[in-house]
Amino acid sequence: MxxxxxxxxxxxxxxxxxxxxxxxxxxxxxxxxxNYVDDIKLDGMLFGDFVRSPYAHARVTNIDTSAALKVPGVLAVLTAADLAPLGLHWMPTLAGDKQMVLADGKVLFQGQEVAFVVAVDRYAAADGIDAVVVDYEELPVIVDPFESQQSDVVLREDLVALDGSIPPGAHGPRKHHNHIFTWSAGDKDPTLEVIANAEVVAEASMYYHRTHPCPLETCGCVASMDKVNGKLTLWGTFQAPHAIRTVVSLISGIEEHNIRVISPDIGGGFGNKVGAYSGYVCSVVASIVTGKPVKWIEDRMDNLMTTAFARDYHMTGKIAATPEGRITGLWCHVTADHGAFDACADPSKFPAGFMNICTGSYDIPTAFLEVDGVYTNKAPGGVSYRCSFRVTEAVYFIERMIEVLAIKLNMDAAELRRINFIRKEQFPYKAALGWEYDSGDYHTAWDKALATVDYAGLRAEQAQRVADFKAGKTRKIMGIGLSFFTEIVGAGPVKNCDILGLGMFxxxxxxxxxxxxxxxxxxxxxxxxxxxxxxxxxxxxxxxxxxxxxxxxxxxxxxxxxxxxxxxxxxxxxxxxxxxxxxxxxxxxxxxxxxxxxxxxxxxxxxxxxxxxxxxxxxxxxxxxxxxxxxxxxxxxxxxxxxxxxxxxDPPNMTYPFGAYVCVMDIDVDTGVTEIRRFYALDDCGTRINPMIIEGQVHGGLTEALAVALGQEIAYDKMGNVKTGTLMDFFLPTAWEVPNYETDFTVTPSPHHPIGAKGVGESPHVGGVPCFSNAVQDAFRPFGNIHTNMPHDHWRIWQMANKLGLHG
Ligand code: MCN
Ligand code: CUM
Known part of the structure; x- marks a missing residue:
């Protein structure tokens, strides 16, 4: 032949x-x-929706559903009292805590689910919701996690023992009734000693604000209980359909072979669709009660106000170095605001996710990390939004600490990174906080990035700009944002990583x-x-x-x-x-x-x-x-x-993709308006399967990074009202704000993956946020800025300029 x-x-x-x-x-x-969840239409399908709390903290003294039940088209109204006999008024969270499915005596955050109205369609359900009368007695609201740990106000009364003592939580002892866990990694005393004896120590406190993944399609499901054959089918926006099946079986008692979970097309997840929501439980119960299929689909406000948020980390750091810039130790403390229930989606052994990769891409011999999780009157969730389990926070932290140290040393931040990178020959590299990085070649990536953007030329231009600004020749300053990140993705190994006991193969x-x-x-x-x-x-x-x-x-x-x-x-x-x-x-x-x-x-x-x-x-x-x-x-x-x-x-280890990003930004000090002149992103995700898809992932992740760094946030007022619950207030970048991204790559295969591939989906977000933020902060470095919190929207940048005396 x-x-x-x-x-x-x-x-x-x-x-x-x-x-x-x-x-x-x-x-x-x-x-x-x-074919999205809301495209599913079944014979006789009903629609369920929630009565939600207007208060962030209140006692629920009475719920009167009688008028609602008279609204044409309304068939049933479920409250905690109806779910209690089934043991379904509370549900387990992914983090080992439990969460109210429907308000059980009190509400703990604005928008919390209070009752579930089941009607013939969405409009009748809305009328029914308006007719439910709920009596609330307001309680003091706590939105600050530091205040929470001092307060006499008990948020989670269900977690206080009869004798008034505080029983331990899923992750060990609790220090206060509003405290969830303390989790640490690394060596405390040696780290404190290195810092105490170091010639140079830089310190910073930073707040990585609360934000939200905001997928185009909100969360939803359709539950259909077939009473003839006893089979439950559940369509939904699930990022983990098998885990949902197991959890539904465990909490409902329906045998697992009688449950079929289907995730049809999903219109963006970004982590928002990992957790379990009240809507799922209520739809299943309502379908069992009515014998009809029941659909539940959030609206935009429901999604922004109540489903899995991201970040909300208050981080304090100390970084020690020699006068030449060799880093000798890193200390980090985090106060993590988890909202009303600990519903973070982390592997069980990691209550603060992989925050303990906060030594980043640097060969730091000694380090210590401690995280305190705290309850407040905010929505639960956490970890979502292209984060790789808190790696976004970790990378933001270290990439800001590096910049702050560079200021202290009066050194170039690119050079400071270079002299501290883990060297190619050190891989597999065992980090001070426990991880074993599989492979990397950071110097090659960094040199390629700096050469491509003509880093030296940019710094010269910036120096000229500073001189021109000081001479009154321009009102625009220039920032060069740098970031180098290492991710940790592919959970993985079953021996280390499980969710609710389910091994992560x-x-x-x-x-x-x-x-x-x-x-x-x-x-x-x-x-x-x-x-x-x-x-x-x-x-x-x-x-x-x-x-x-x-x-x-x-x-x-x-x-x-x-x-x-x-x-x-x-x-x-x-x-x-x-x-x-x-x-x-x-x-x-x-x-x-x-x-x-x-x-x-x-x-x-x-x-x-x-x-x-x-x-x-x-x-x-x-x-x-x-x-x-x-x-x-x-x-x-x-x-x-x-x-x-x-x-x-069952992977033997996780994979450690990395990347080098540079952002060049002009800032008008009189308006606070930012203009991204150039954004260069080099990603190394090992063997590349589809370069075009990788590029798409990078563009998407960078755009979400731009959003978070430059304006997006879930903000609360003192009463616990969500101030950014609509897309009028919550910043979603459009083609207008998005710059032209230049993408590039190196290829350092993973030695343990059969084809050498590492993940890439979250990398651009993880590396992008510090890069955009560093660009803003770097522009103000010549004028005395050390650290200013995100989001850097135009108003806050104007305030930065004002505080530094650039307006007078
Ligand atoms: N890929 C590749 N070569 C590699 C690595 C990845 O070609 N070396 C391709 C993959 O085959 C896949 C894509 O890139 O088609 C992303 O792969 P991977 O990095 O493995 O990530 P996942 O598929 O597990 O996606 C999850 C990741 C996460 S956690 C969030 S959050 C996020 C992200 O993906 N959510 C997204 N990107 C998203 N993109 C879209 N459009 N929508 C979301 O909700
Ligand atoms: Cu952390 S967001 Mo993604 O892991 O679905």
Whole structure:
């Protein structure tokens, strides 16, 4: 048999790894053919919605539902009293705490769910909500976590013992009735000693404000209990459908095989859709009660005010160094505002996520981190928003500490980073706070970044600008924002990481069809990341069938293998590894089939792009397509028919992507208006599966970073009112504010991942926020700024300029 097309063409035909394959999802999304939760319409479907608390802290003395029940179209109103006999008025949170499903005697944050009105449609439900009469008795409100730890006001009365003592929480002893946990990492005394004896110590306190992921599609679900066969089907915006199935089974008592959870298309998640919400529980109960399917879909205000927030970390740091700038120690304390219930979505052993990667990309010999979690009258949630489990906070902290140290040392901040980077030959690198970084080459990335932007030239220009400003020739100052980040993604290892006891492996199951096409199902779920495109590319390269012939399916627990879902940029590191491993199992069987067909020994054939060839005789081969057909249609001695494989992958370590970002910004000191002149982002996520998708992830993450750094926040007044509960007040950047991003890369494969890939989804956000913030702060450095908190909106920048005397 003679092969007519070249090997290069055969590789190209696969559209495998490294190819900027167009997104297969876009055909349906661009034509309005997506299938989101709110597109699901079932016969007789009802709609449920919440009566929500206007108060941030109040006793609920009475709920009168009688008028609501008379509203045309209203069928039922659920309150905590109705759920209590089922034990469903409270639910477990992902962080080992518990949370009210519906107000049980009191409310603890504005917008808290008080009653669930079930009606024939959304409009009747709204009328019903208006007719529910709730009597509140206001209680003192605490929105400040420092005040909370001193206050006599008990927020969580359910967590105080009868004798008045404070029982321990899920993460150990609690110091005060409003305290949740203390968590620490590293060596306290040695770190304090290094700092006490250091020649140079820089200190800073910073607040990483509360914000919100704000996905385009809000959270929602449809619950349908089939009373005939006892099966519950739950469609929803779930980032972890299998975990939701297990949790629903555990709290409802419905056997797990009788529950089918389906995540259809999801319109952005960003972590907002990891946790469990009252709406899910109430919809399931309402469906059981009414015997009809029940839909619940949040509106924008519900989403911004009540579902998983992000950040809200008050961080204080001390960094010690030699006069030459060699860092010798780092100390960090965090006061973490978790709101009314601890509903953070972290692996169980990490109540402050991976905040203990706060030594960043630097070889810091001694470090100590302590985090205090605190209750306040704010919405629960936490950890969401492209964060990799608090890595955003950790990287912001260290990248600000580096800048503050550079000021103290009167040194260039790029050079200070360079002399402290972990060196290439130090990997795998064991950090002072416990992590083992798998691979990295920071100096190469940094040098490439600085050379590309002409860093020296930029600094010269900035110096001239400062001189011009001081001479009264311009009112615009210039900032050069630098950041270098290391991420930690791919949770992972089951021995270290679980959520509610569920080990964090992931999975892929592949079925090759006789004609040489395939379906693969994974335990993850795309929310916009393009898994259907990229996972097919991994398989194309591994099994030699074109990506276009491989369907990727996720999100249906009746068909997909068990997995822990998509967040923490874990899909590529974990499910991507499972995909490669399952592909290799397919290939191993294909090799035996090929050898039999070619009448040679198994070891005498080798894989080449899309076929097995006889070693040394390239003209003798069987294509994967031929092998697939033979697997089903020829009786092969000693082999079962069929070509299928499944892999459950427990990664040996997480992956540590990194990147170097530079932002050049002009600031008008009289208006506070910022103009981003240039943004350069170099990302290293190891082996790159789809460069175009990576670039899309980087653009998206950077834009969200711009949002957070330059204006976005969930702000509360002293009464606990959410001041930014609509998109009029909550800043979402548009094409108007977004600069032209320049993306770049280096490739440092992960040594333990089967294809060397690291995650990338959260990197641009993690590295982007400090970069934008550093640009603002750097512009004011020549005028005496040391640290100013985000968000740097125009008004606050004007205030910065004013405080530094630049207006007079
Ligand atoms: N990829 C690649 N090569 C690599 C690494 C990743 O081609 N070396 C591709 C992947 O195959 C995948 C995408 O990039 O198609 C993102 O992969 P990964 O970094 O593994 O992240 P996940 O798929 O696990 O996505 C989660 C991550 C998180 S945690 C948040 S938050 C976030 C993010 O993805 N939410 C998003 N990006 C988002 N993008 C969109 N459009 N919508 C969201 O909700
Ligand atoms: Cu932390 S946001 Mo993402 O992990 O879904």
């Amino acid at each position: 003679k092969d007519e097309i070249s090997r290069d063409d055969r590789v190209a035909n696969l559209k495998g790894m490294g190819c900027s394959r167009k997104r297969v999802e876009d055909a349906r999304f661009t034509q309005g053919k997506g 992931d999975s892929c199951e592949i079925r090759i069809h006789p004609t040489g096409s395939a379906i693969a199902r994974l335990g993850t779920i795309s929310q916009g990341q393009g898994h259907a495109t990229t996972f097919a590319q991994i398989l194309a390269s591994e099994i030699g069938l074109p990506a276009d012939s491989i369907t990727i399916e996720e999100g249906d627990t009746d068909t997909a293998p068990y997995g822990l879902g998509t967040y923490g940029s874990r899909s590529t590191p974990v499910a991507g590894a499972a995909t490669a491993m399952a592909g290799r199992k397919i290939r191993a069987k294909a090799q035996m089939i090929a050898a039999w067909l070619l009448e040679v020994h198994d070891n005498d054939v080798e894989f080449d792009v899309d076929r097995f060839v006889v070693k040394g005789s390239p003209e003798r081969f069987k294509t994967m397509k031929e092998i697939a057909f033979a697997a089903y249609n020829q009786a092969i001695p000693g082999l079962e028919p069929g070509l299928e494989a499944v892999s459950y992958y």
